[in-house]
Amino acid sequence: MNPSISRREFLTSTGMMAAGLAMTGAKANFLYAADESPLYKISLAEWSLHRTLFSGKMDHLDFARVAKVEFGIEAVEYVNQFFKDKARDEKYLGEMKQRAADQDVKSLLIMIDGEGQLGDANSAQRKQAVENHHQWVEAAKFLGCHAIRVNAASSGTYEEQQDRAADGLRQLTEFAEPYGIAVIVENHGGLSSNGAWLAGVMEKVDHPNCGTLPDFGNFRVGQDEWYDRYKGVSELMPYAKAVSAKSHSFADGREVNTDYHRMMKIVVDAGYHGYVGIEWEGSEPDEYEGIRLTKQLLEQVRDDLST
Numbered sequence: 023m024n025p026s027i028s029r030r031e032f033l034t035s036t037g038m039m040a041a042g043l044a045m046t047g048a049k050a051n052f053l054y055a056a057d058e059s060p061l062y063k064i065s066l067a068e069w070s071l072h073r074t075l076f077s078g079k080m081d082h083l084d085f086a087r088v089a090k091v092e093f094g095i096e097a098v099e100y101v102n103q104f105f106k107d108k109a110r111d112e113k114y115l116g117e118m119k120q121r122a123a124d125q126d127v128k129s130l131l132i133m134i135d136g137e138g139q140l141g142d143a144n145s146a147q148r149k150q151a152v153e154n155h156h157q158w159v160e161a162a163k164f165l166g167c168h169a170i171r172v173n174a175a176s177s178g179t180y181e182e183q184q185d186r187a188a189d190g191l192r193q194l195t196e197f198a199e200p201y202g203i204a205v206i207v208e209n210h211g212g213l214s215s216n217g218a219w220l221a222g223v224m225e226k227v228d229h230p231n232c233g234t235l236p237d238f239g240n241f242r243v244g245q246d247e248w249y250d251r252y253k254g255v256s257e258l259m260p261y262a263k264a265v266s267a268k269s270h271s272f273a274d275g276r277e278v279n280t281d282y283h284r285m286m287k288i289v290v291d292a293g294y295h296g297y298v299g300i301e302w303e304g305s306e307p308d309e310y311e312g313i314r315l316t317k318q319l320l321e322q323v324r325d326d327l328s329t
Contacts, residue, residue, distance in 0.1 A: 061290055061328050063297045064320050065097035065130055067266060068104060070302040070313050075104050086122040086129075093313055097128040099264075099299045100165075102158060103135060109157040115164050122165075130297055131169040131206070131264060134158050140190030141176025141183055148186065152193045159198045169204040169263055171235050174214045174223055183213050188226035195232040206263045208235040209254060215243045217254030224261045234261040236289075237301070238280045239268030255285060259292035269316040270304040277319060286323045 066089045074080045080088065082104040089095045100118075108114040122129050137158070138151025155172060162170050174191065176183035195205045213219045224234060236258040241249040271278040289298070298320060302312035 061324050062265075062286075062295050063097065064095060064317060065099055065128075065297040065299040066093060066095045066313065067099040067133070067299040067301040068101040069133070070300055071309050072101070072103075074309055083117060083121055086118075086125050086127040090125040090127050092310065093317060095300075095317070096126065097130050097297055098122070099130050099171075100132045100167075101135075102132055102137075106136070109161045112164070115161055119165050129165045129167050130299075131167050131171055132158055132162050132165070133171040133208075135173065139175040139177075140172060140194065141174055141187030142190070143177050143182075143186060148190045149193070152190055152197070155194050156197060159194075159201055159203050162203050163201040167203065169206045170198070171206050171208050171264070173210050174207045174220065175210075175212060180213065180219065184219060184223050184226060187214075187223050191223065191227050191232055192229060195227065195229045199229075199231045204231050204233060204263050206233045206235045208237050208266065209240045209258065210237070211240065211242060213243065215241045215254070216249050217241075217257035221257045221261065232261075233263035234258040235264040235266055236262055237266035237268050238285055239270065239303070240266075251280065252284060252288060256288050256292075259289060259294060262289075262292065262294055264296065265289055265294065265298045266301050267298050267316060267320060268301050268303060269312065269319075270302075271306070272304075272312075272315045272319075275315070275319065275322075277316070282319050282323050283326065286320070286327060290327060 068085055071080060071085070075082060086098055089098050105114065134155060137154035138147065140148065140151050142148040142151055155170065158170050172194070174187040176186045178186065191205060191207065198205050207214065207220060207223070209215045209217065209220055220234065224232065236255045238251060238255065241251045241254050243249050268280070269277045300313055300316045300320070302309060302316055304312050
């Protein structure tokens with residue numbers, strides 16, 4: 023594609039916007055099998071065990087083993103909060119890498135929080151936030167991940183926040199590109215939970231190494247304002263390089279807040295066949311059972327959609 027032509031302009035010129043966007047989503051993800059079997063794969067986000075980890079009942083270094091032994095899951099998504107001071111500790115990262123390898127577990131990405139606003143209104147602080155993320159790009163490369171998940175927090179008007187977030191993301195994406203690490207943005211509160219806004223940010227960044235991580239549940243744009251989750255995921259899937267299957271509560275084997283059949287049909291219809299990460303956030307049942315219930319539901323939905 024001519025770099026001077028935006029993705030939207032290119033797809034519009036073909037007269038096949040809808041089909042083109044779905045294809046873009048498929049091309050953006052480089053982890054799915056060519057034969058599309060299984061329809062999608064299942065990974066585990068470390069945040070699913072945040073209470074167990076914060077309580078000290080589990081050590082971060084045991085995460086890969088727990089994912090494999092307890093849940094039969096062979097791919098993991100780390101959270102930087104659980105090894106915050108270890109981004110440049112090669113001995114520690116080497117231990118993480120070895121333990122994952124010992125279990126034949128694939129390290130997919132690191133979720134990054136607490137490193138500043140990539141869309142900060144102050145350009146110097148925005149640049150500092152970008153630089154704060156550099157160490158996590160390098161850590162992700164060391165661990166064999168394909169991406170880091172970041173936030174697009176900003177301030178200002180709708181348009182100002184788009185421009186500021188796009189600027190920070192573009193800077194970070196250009197740094198990460200030589201490492202082979204993608205920069206992916208989760209809908210994570212504020213305007214980032216507005217699917218149209220975040221899709222617009224992706225258009226402004228206009229870089230194949232920058233994408234989204236649609237989360238099924240994070241569509242709260244204000245204290246009492248929610249964005250439609252199905253609309254939001256539909257808007258973000260064309261740029262998706264990962265997907266977060268958020269779950270909070272179950273009844274009769276179904277997630278109470280999200281229709282997983284409807285949501286996963288949106289995901290696979292966009293051409294995505296990569297990893298779908300379990301992210302349990304509920305308080306009841308406990309984390310282990312919540313993960314198991316979410317995994318069972320994803321497996322059942324996959325069987326249903328496959329037939």
